[in-house]
Amino acid sequence: LYFPCCSSSSSSVPIMLPSENSSPRKTFKKLRNSFHLIKSQVGFHHCKWFFLIILIQVTFILFLAGTSPPAIPLPHQHQHQHQQISKPQKQSIHQQKQSKDQVQISKPQKQRIHQKKQSKDQLQILQDSKPKNKYQKQSKNQLQNMPKKDQQKQLVHDECESGRVYVYDLPTKFNKDLLNNCHDLDPWSSRCNAVSNGGLGPKATGLDSIVPENLRSAWYWTDMYSAEVIYHERILNHKCRTLNPQNATAFYIPFYAGFAIGKILWFTTAKERDRPSELMLEWVKDQPYWNQNHGSDHFLMLGRLTWAFRRKTDADSDWGTSFLRMPLMKNVLRLSIEKNPWDDLEVSVPYPTAFHPQFETEIKEWQDLVRSSNRSSHFCFVGAVRKKIKNDFREVLMNYCKNETGSCKIVDCSVTHCYDGAPAILEAFLDSDFCLQPKGDGFTRRSMFDCMMAGSIPVYFWEGSFKTQYEWHLPSPSEDYSVYMDHTDVRNDTNIIRKVLDKFTKDDVRKMREILIDAMPKYLYARSNQGLGSSNDAFDIAIDEVLKRFKQQREQKQKQILEETRKDEKSIE
Structure with a gap:
């Protein structure tokens, strides 16, 4: 045999194996002489590299054997996971076939049993609570990255995010x-x-x-x-x-x-x-x-x-x-x-008033007119005396205004037809800084909104006229755009009206009026079935x-x- 990997750089030594007709003793001597000859001729460092290479190969094979298998492609991975999940299901099916003493009910099964006991109404509510749109929970920034069709669907959904009627x-x-x-x-x-x-x-x-x-x-x-x-x-x-x-x-x-x-x-x-x-x-x-x-x-x-x-x-x-x-x-x-x-x-x-714009531009034009209106009266009163009511408070206000001709403007609805509206009413409110608002058929009256629509600041005499009323539509607090004085105090001394209103400076009145003007879209009813666009x-x-x-x-x-x-x-x- 010839060992090329173990040969020295200087020479190679052939090794002759014994022939079949040689005697055992001679054969043994020849083998021993041959090995001595190899030992003397072969360099040790060559054999060292040979065994080192073998050791590295064995180590590499063992390393490959110990690593995880290649990653499963995504579709097959789902199948693989499904197969793993299905094992407990098979086990559950097998358990259901066993005797009642051996059956073990899992937590999901308990939930299914309980759900069967729920009423149809409750189940319907739970179903309705599920998101109906895949973009329902996405933000406005994510909306910009959607396709145009999906953006339109999302905008419609966002407009009705609280539900439908x-x-x-x-x-x-x-x-x-x-x-x-x-x-x-x-x-x-x-x-x-x-x-x-x-x-x-x-x-x-x-x-x-x-x-x-x-x-x-x-x-x-x-x-x-x-x-x-x-x-x-x-x-x-x-x-x-x-x-x-x-x-x-x-x-x-x-x-x-x-x-x-x-x-x-x-x-x-x-x-x-x-x-x-x-x-x-x-x-x-x-x-x-x-x-x-x-x-x-x-x-x-x-x-x-x-x-x-x-x-x-x-x-x-x-x-x-x-x-x-x-x-x-x-x-x-x-x-x-x-x-x-x-x-x-x-x-x-709000009560329906006389102003029903169709477009936002009409509101803005009216707001500008109200803001720039030249008001010559300090306050006004629009109403009629109710003679059938004993000690009618409206009569108190009417008599006071008649004595304050330089400050108070009167529209007597027993003379002027006021029920559905009249030019004289709108003119009086546009010409006055404040409007006196007693009770109507209840604590409130439609005139309150006619007054505010013209930029005149309402003056209340009963807390029930403004407290807890119109909380969805009017700003808060009410003191920022209205005045309150107790009707009992006014009965005792009507001059209190002038004294209280005189405390407000022109700048105070302007700021209060501006609040009413800004809130105007919220307390009017548009004549368009589609509303007013961006203004509710x-x-x-x-x-x-x-x-x-x-x-x-x-x-x-x-x-x-x-x-x-x-x-x-x-x-x-």
Whole structure:
């Protein structure tokens, strides 16, 4: 044999193996001589490198054997994980086939068992809470990186992030038929003008010397009790309206309660006054989505003051209807032009005024006119004395203003027709720094908003006229843009009016007026079904706040259900 790897650099030594015919002794000697010859001829360092190379190769092989296998490609990796996950499932199936004593219920199984026990209403709520849009939780910065189609979808979703509203298709006797029979809505006069133009009323006239020509189309003689029609017209075209009740966060009941009761407030029994409301509730209670939350996600608009719907007894002599005291109304949210301060389910919204712009530019032009108006009167009073009321406070104000002819401007509504609006009213408010606002049929009156719309600062005499009222629409605190003096103090000394108002400097008045001007879009109703673009009007704000309220209410209910689920899981364990 020849060992080339072990040979020296100087020579190579052949090694001859013994032949078959050699004797054992001779063969052994030859082998021994051969090995001696190798030892003497082969360099040790050559063999050292040979064994070192072998050692390195063996080490490398062992290293490869100890490393992890190559990474599995992503699709196969999912399959691999699925196979691993499926093993416990197979084991669970096998366990279910065993006897009851050997069955072990896992935590997910407990949850499934518990979910079966949940009511259909609760499960529906949980399903509705799931995100409906894959971009729902992304920020505005991420929105810019989306495709244009997805951006449009996301913008629509963001506009309705608090949910959507479903409008009930009530039988027409509860709304449209009332308008069609508008001559019968009042025992003394026709109300057809009041309900015309979607509740805005007839076009205003006689404003040529007061309102610029390009803004006159925005003015109407609007009835102060027409909000039910205005809200119904607007909500049918609202951006967040849904035709699918399963997608709704809020349910709107378009019942014209104010008009329904207005025609029977006088010369009728208590039972007759309650009948329209009872019939409406009988219809609504049979709707599946009413029973889902017992009416707690339903709302309606009341065009009259809340006090007309709160009769306490069944006596025919008592005023109004008991609509809001009926058992089925105990969970329903009510929007009203004046709220009951002690009722958490009632929210006040602004009275409709005469100004109904269609575009934002019209608002800005009117704001500029109000800001630059030259006011010659310190304060004004618009109203009429109610002779049937003993010690009527309006008579106190009227007599005081007659004695303050240099400071107070009067519009006597017993002489001037003021019910739906008049040029003289707008002119008086535009010409005065302050406007005196006593109580109306309730604590509030429509004149408060006519006054503010003209940039005149309201002066209140009852806390109920401003406290807890219109919190969604008017700035806070009220002291920044209004004045309060107690009616009792004024009765004792009417001169207190002038003394209090004289304390305000011109700069104070300007700052207070500027707050009213800036907030103006929030307490007017646009005449466009699409609102005013980027500026939310009184209707937009009201619907947005209703949706926010119901969304929060739903989330709290979901949280409660989840907490109950966890408790049940622990009890099963």
